[in-house]
Amino acid sequence: xxxxxxxxxxxxxxxxxxxxxxxxxxxxxxxxxxxxxxxxxxxxxxxxxxxxxxxxxxxxxxxxxxxxxxxxxxxxxxxxxxxxxxxxx
Numbered sequence: 494x495x496x497x498x499x500x501x502x503x504x505x506x507x508x509x510x511x512x513x514x515x516x517x518x519x520x521x522x523x524x525x526x527x528x529x530x531x532x533x534x535x536x537x538x539x540x541x542x543x544x545x546x547x548x549x550x551x552x553x554x555x556x557x558x559x560x561x562x563x564x565x566x567x568x569x570x571x572x573x574x575x576x577x578x579x580x581x582x
Contacts, residue, residue, distance in 0.1 A: 511572055518566055518580040525562060526553065 502508075529550045534543050551558050559581060566577045 511576075514570070514572065515576055515580060518570070518577060519565060522562065522580050529553070 508523055531548045531550055533546045533548050535546060560579060563574075563577055566580070567574060569576055
C-alpha cells in the first residue's frame with residue numbers, strides 16, 4: 494500500500510527543476526520501451542479480426558538491460574541516483 498500526504502512548503506521554485514527532470518527521465522524510459530516493441534499480427538480463429546500482440550526485442554526484465562538503461566540516464570543527471578531508479582521501475 495502506498496500512502497501520499499500533502500505537505501505545505503515554500504520551496505516550489507527549488508522543486509520544479511527536479512520534477513521537470515524526473516518527468517523527462519520517465520519519458521525517456523517510456524520511449525526506450527516503445528522503441529523495443531515489435532507488434533505481431535495474429536488472426537483470431539473463426540473471425541475476420543486480427544489481434545496485435547506486443548513482443549519485446551530485448552529482455553526488459555534482465556539486470557543487464559536495466560543497468561544499461563540506468564547508466565544512460567545517469568549521464569547528465571544532476572540529482573540523486575534513486576530518482577533514476579524510480580523512473581525505471
